[in-house]
Amino acid sequence: MKCRVCRGAAVIDVRRHNAYFCGEHFVRHCHRQVERAISDHKMFTTDDRLLVAVSGGKDSLALWEILLKLGYEADGLFIGLGIDGYSTDSAGYVERFVEKVATPAGATLLRVDLQSDFGYDVEQAAASTGRAPCSACGLSKRHLFNTAALDGGYDAVATGHNLDDEAAVLFGNTLRWQTDFMRRQRPVLPEGNGFPRKVKPMIRLSERESAAYCVVSGIDYQVDECPMSAGNSHIRYKEMLNMLEESSPGAKAEFYNGFLRNLTPILDAETSAMSDDAQAPAIGPCGRCGSPTDNEVCSFCRLLQRVAQPASNVGDSISG
Ligand code: AMP
Ligand code: FES
Ligand code: ZN
Ligand code: ZN
16 A cells, blocks of 8 residues: 555555555654644644653653654653552653653653652552542542642643543543533643643544554553553443444544534533533632642542541542
């Protein structure tokens, strides 16, 4: 098969675009998709300082490399989650990337470690709060992304969520018609109320494209899935959507892009028609750490309290 652009030997097909690409033009295709996501959704400009949350996986490392190649000022943030074996392996991929790509481009890596900085790991957090590991992990990551971005004076936090991730989350939200979650499922969440801006510049690339991008660009990444995520519904939704994509190329993008095009304007109109109180709960500073919260103490501080307590006190839920 021949590259759509130069007619040279193709290395990958992108069925939803009905196109084959050689290595060089595939890289350009990926850069264009990221540029388009950034401009379509007005995510940021070259004047902004970005903090890329990097897990060591393909999407976030590809994102960091692409942003640096496109001329953005982007540092990285890695959070050590203390997941046996997996977290140290992931840190190794990030460190090698930093040495090979980020440092030569003038970017730096910030690091936070749950165990050494806060005295717990994901497994302990899950056990002492009664939450699923992914939920305790997600809560910790969200809080630490926010504080690292605000403390470092960054304009936005960028994560590697790709088309498959967003379509799977949307699928779950749609199955249960969780319109409040859909309202927040955006490629850009603006800054405000003490939260930094959050952006997802990889939403126009599939998981397969981001893996191929890393291979073609010589980026070595953590291939294994997090062992804690085995069997979770997000993975099942991805498998279902892949089956659909196999028989109808483009179905995944159509589903997610159709949501952005057709449903988000309706949800936005509905939100603006609500009273201020109904639109968003009152946000104030957490009594312990000062982070924005709709409670007296934020959920991260409540998690810290819980992990410091004996296991017999577990039971109350930590949400909000
Ligand atoms: P996940 O929730 O594991 O699918 O990850 C979604 C995104 O969150 C990744 O693409 C990264 O941008 C970010 N992320 C996940 N894990 C970490 C981590 N340990 N440290 C920093 N960022 C992370
Ligand atoms: Fe958080 Fe797996 S990465 S539980
Ligand atoms: Zn070509
Ligand atoms: Zn707090």
